[in-house]
Amino acid sequence: MxxxxxxxxxxxxxxxxxxxxxxxxxxxxxxxxxxxxxxxxxxxxxxxxxxxxxxxxxxxxxxxxxETKPSKDVSNLVQQNKAFNPTLLPIVAGQTVSFPNRDGIYHNVFSVSPVKSFDLGQYKSTDPPKDITFDKAGLVPVFCNIHPQMISFVLVLENNAFxxxxxxxxxxxxxxxxxxxxxxxxxxxxxxxxxxxxxxxxxxxxxxxxxxxxxxxxxxxxxxxxxxxxxxxxxxx
The missing domain is CATH 2.60.40.1120 (Carboxypeptidase-like, regulatory domain)
Known part of the structure; x- marks a missing residue:
């Protein structure tokens, strides 16, 4: 670490x-x-x-x-083929990200970032996606607790000028x-x-x-x- x-x-x-x-x-x-x-x-x-x-x-x-207010739209960070898509997701602080699993196997999305720490638990494609709201600007590495090759980054920004x-x-x-x-x-x-x-x-x-x-x-x-x-x-x- x-x-x-x-x-x-x-x-x-x-x-x-x-x-x-x-x-x-x-x-x-x-x-x-x-x-x-x-x-x-x-x-x-x-x-x-x-x-x-x-x-x-x-x-x-x-x-x-x-700073600007966040969009009310929900962004998606998709789990598919044992990978995250996209590998870099820009959002505005206060915005919500959904993590749909489109694989037929379990994933467990988590982060231990001081900017936003979370653990979504295990779920697969037949389960509803889980959401997280990122309320502070910074870089949040996102992993899967089951598949080590799965890495993505949520870049939480101050404003929507990107x-x-x-x-x-x-x-x-x-x-x-x-x-x-x-x-x-x-x-x-x-x-x-x-x-x-x-x-x-x-x-x-x-x-x-x-x-x-x-x-x-x-x-x-x-x-x-x-x-x-x-x-x-x-x-x-």
Missing amino acids: KKWIIFLASLILPFWISIIGYSQTSNHNKGYGKITGTVKVFGKNFIGDLKEKDDMSGVVVYLTGF GKTDKEGKFVIPNVPPGRYTINAWKPKTQRMSSDIEVLPGQETVINFELKEVEKIPPHKRKDGSNYPGYQDDWES
């Missing part, structure tokens, strides 16, 4: 970078601004060299520095109140990148990031602190 504390601390501390291709253009919505851009993701190939990935989806780009990249790495954050903010980009296995940004009314601001998949996601324990059968947490040594 101590390795998970180190891992999460490295994500809380932002890594500041210079802005790549920062520009502003007119936007039809005069009261608010819009942020667009591209995130390039680099992963290691079979010999360990970094190469631009074909699929750059799944990066969450978000603003910090102000976007998620498509396969080409493009993102859009619409209807942003004018002001100066910190903009962040992150996905699992990368170090969070952050920069200052100014949003002007009626303007489109373009900012681009580059992320490198060089971080390891540490192994974890079961909910009672024990090892999974046949699964050695060598990060504890």
